[in-house]
Amino acid sequence: MNARKMWALPGAELTAPASLLMHGGDATLLQLPCPSFLIEHPKGLVLFDTGCNAKIIDDAVGYWGQIAQALPIKWSKTETLDRQIEGVGYKTSNVKYVILSHSHLDHSGGLTYFPNAKFLVGAHELQYAYWPDPDRRWAFILNDFLPTRGYDWLELDHDIDLFGDGALQFLYTPGHTPGECSLLVSLPNRRILLTGDTVHLRAALNQEATMPIDTDPITAVRSIKRIKAIRDMQDATVWITHDPDDWKEHPHRIE
Ligand SMILES: [Zn+2]
Secondary structure, rough: OOOOEEEOOOOOOOOOEHHHHHOOOOOOOEEOOEEEEEEEEEOEEEEEEOOOOOHHHHHHHHHOOOOOHHEEEEEHHHHHHHHHHHOOOOHHHHHHEEEOOOOOOOOOOOOOOOOOOEEEEOOOOOHHOOOOOOOHHHHHHHHHHHHHHHEEEEEEEOOEEEOOOOEEEEEEOOOOOOOEEEEEEEOOEEEEEOOOOOOHHHHHHHHHHOOOOOOOOHHHHHHHHHOOOHHOOOOOOOOOOOOOHHHHHOEEEEE
């Protein structure tokens, strides 16, 4: 069976130099999309990533701290995740499964929209989110996670076929963070490989380049190679979450 449909829902847009996203990147400033992906499957609605916390629209430094000054944010109240989900005809309460690619601040901000969902996350990710290494603590917002301690979390240290039909394959692709994961989505006419931040830019995929705050660069390269192999062996289109060209070129509703 296939998933029926997938929507790429826009969120905040951050500005950052290529050098923050990949080793070998230069000072060119990039406009980075921070989307979430909503997938309709006969067994329920699945969300991959939740974007940034909407509190940054009014008070980015108050919620994110100093990092908000280094990463200028463009985002409007019409583009919050709950409104985006309503915009395609659903409510946040219809989302049955949330897959978190990893726990950085630009992916975990919307967890609390879904108190009754089942959450899937890579093993070791949540422990790290609560107490990251000091030099990268800026990339995690404890308040995105504290309200979710009682949520229904499933922590996985291996791949799983979500519904047993091949439509949605959770891929354990650690390295960027301890529990980074990707999702292979089989739609009626094509396969999309959502990478989260397993890799950050098309150039990084081509060059198998890690990025400055990867927790385990050797494992990260192994995961990038894995993404490329699945792309080639299974005829999948890779969609790199923050790549501006992927955002521009891929349709935002795919059936
Ligand atoms: Zn990210």
